[in-house]
Amino acid sequence: xxxxxNLAPDNYLIIPQERWMINSFGHYDFTDGVxxxxxxxxxxxxxxxxLAPSNLGVAxxxxxxxxxxxxxxxxLLVELDRAESSSGTxxxxxxxxxxxxxDGRANVTFGKRYAEVGLRRADMRRNVxxxxxxxxxxxxxxxxxxxxxxxxxIYYSYARSEETTxxxxxxxxxxxxxxxxxxxGGADPVCNMFGKNITAACANAIRVTATNTTRTEVQVAAxxxxxxxxxxxxxxxxxxxxxxxxxxxxQFTPDSFLASGDVAGFNPGLPTAGQVSAKEIFGEIRVPLLxxxxxxxxxxxxxxxxxxxxxxxxxxxx
Numbered sequence: 340x341x342x343x344x345n346l347a348p349d350n351y352l353i354i355p356q357e358r359w360m361i362n363s364f365g366h367y368d369f370t371d372g373v374x375x376x377x378x379x380x381x382x383x384x385x386x387x388x389x390l391a392p393s394n395l396g397v398a399x400x401x402x403x404x405x406x407x408x409x410x411x412x413x414x415l416l417v418e419l420d421r422a423e424s425s426s427g428t429x430x431x432x433x434x435x436x437x438x439x440x441x442d443g444r445a446n447v448t449f450g451k452r453y454a455e456v457g458l459r460r461a462d463m464r465r466n467v468x469x470x471x472x473x474x475x476x477x478x479x480x481x482x483x484x485x486x487x488x489x490x491x492x493i494y495y496s497y498a499r500s501e502e503t504t505x506x507x508x509x510x511x512x513x514x515x516x517x518x519x520x521x522x523x524g525g526a527d528p529v530c531n532m533f534g535k536n537i538t539a540a541c542a543n544a545i546r547v548t549a550t551n552t553t554r555t556e557v558q559v560a561a562x563x564x565x566x567x568x569x570x571x572x573x574x575x576x577x578x579x580x581x582x583x584x585x586x587x588x589x590q591f592t593p594d595s596f597l598a599s600g601d602v603a604g605f606n607p608g609l610p611t612a613g614q615v616s617a618k619e620i621f622g623e624i625r626v627p628l629l630x631x632x633x634x635x636x637x638x639x640x641x642x643x644x645x646x647x648x649x650x651x652x653x654x655x656x657x
Contacts, residue, residue, distance in 0.1 A: 393604025396450030432512030432601030
């Protein structure tokens, strides 16, 4: 039990966050039936997260003559080296090392929490910008009894977000493997990975800072017409009819440590990007059946539809 590591004191339970936001809304009445409007938004969000030091437990090559192991352990490493059934490779992040029987290297699972490297920290900064512009207004009526109380709304909006995450005090799998093997020669070995013996020089050698960026863009253009089709005894038959176009794209860009899987302490990830667009038509109708009767104050029938045509071949029209 004394060898177990308590994560709780190091991990942030409440994540610090700082956010700044500014919004602006304006409109201009060109005529009685045409109002132009503009919406602007910007926000900056910063979050700091903290976790316990990085740990790693993977297949690792250790030289049988490593100067930091005891003689009984050295004897065990020699036996493990002899017992290897065939030649192969050991992957250590972005690097690979040859492994063969009686080559002076034993393949073992080496597990350790690298407390000397420091607490893991993630600094996440996100900027969001959005603009929407359009026209709206009242059209009036086509006739006294058909298509009355007409109004419209046409707009376009563009939104962009960009988040950069900087990951501090991660460790490099390839650097750890190299440091363990490098410790077999020279008067001043770099790393003694056994016990709590990692020096500042070793911590600097295996510590890495990783960065990833996520960018997204969303565009929407829409038009909507609404009003009353005609009149019934219980009131006007209301309708809404419109069309919309949407486009969204996103891109995730990790650095070489994350993309190659060399990082430990944070999740690796491959570069990813994609885009999807959709064209839609939609409508809604409201039919008043009864109004202000002895039994009912109001009975209304509602119906709506939406058809979407996606750019993804696996979806198509819905």
